[in-house]
Amino acid sequence: MDRVRDLASRQAAVIFTKSSCCMCHSIKALFYELGASPAIHELDNDASGREMERALRSLGCNPSIPAVFIGGNFVGSAKDVISLHVDGSLKQKLIQARAIWVSPVIYEIDQDPEGREMEKALTRLGCNAPVPAVFIAGKLVGSTNEVMSLHLSGSLIPLLKPYQALS
Numbered sequence: 001m002d003r004v005r006d007l008a009s010r011q012a013a014v015i016f017t018k019s020s021c022c023m024c025h026s027i028k029a030l031f032y033e034l035g036a037s038p039a040i041h042e043l044d045n046d047a048s049g050r051e052m053e054r055a056l057r058s059l060g061c062n063p064s065i066p067a068v069f070i071g072g073n074f075v076g077s078a079k080d081v082i083s084l085h086v087d088g089s090l091k092q093k094l095i096q097a098r099a100i101w102v103s104p105v106i107y108e109i110d111q112d113p114e115g116r117e118m119e120k121a122l123t124r125l126g127c128n129a130p131v132p133a134v135f136i137a138g139k140l141v142g143s144t145n146e147v148m149s150l151h152l153s154g155s156l157i158p159l160l161k162p163y164q165a166l167s
Helices: 001-010 022-033 049-058 078-086 090-095 115-125 144-153 157-164
Strands: 013-017 039-041 069-070 073-076 133-136 139-142
Touching: 001 013, 001 049, 013 022, 073 078, 078 090, 133 144, 139 144, 144 157
Parallel strands: 013 039
Antiparallel strands: 013 069, 069 073, 133 139
8 A cells, every 4th residue: 555655646646557448548548638647557567566456445446447646645536537527627636736737839830821921030039940939938949959958958847837737
């Protein structure tokens, strides 16, 4: 039981699953769709899987999988998670646990009738390559090279942190 509690508290969203479970797959897909990146622990691929399954049952998980934890707290199984999603509180729980990152607004300028003008404006703003052009908080960060350099230097995440968990 200690291992389950430890794993459940390591990340904002944690799902205990089995690789062959279609409901587990659906719950994982729902979390990804909401913008969360949960830690996934597939019990059938873990040497301690049977022990963890027993521990999950003793915590009230029935059925034992999928077992969803948000912010270290047991939320429920598939039925519970779907109910939370339908009433709108699942995303709120994920936001409160800081499990969801900002969803960027994406403009496909090749699909926009004013795309050529946008491309010229981006070049005038200083984008070496006009696309992709990344803005954070209304400020031009740059194109691929600049964004990758920020990421590799560890500077990108701090720029995004203030915008984490926005809905």
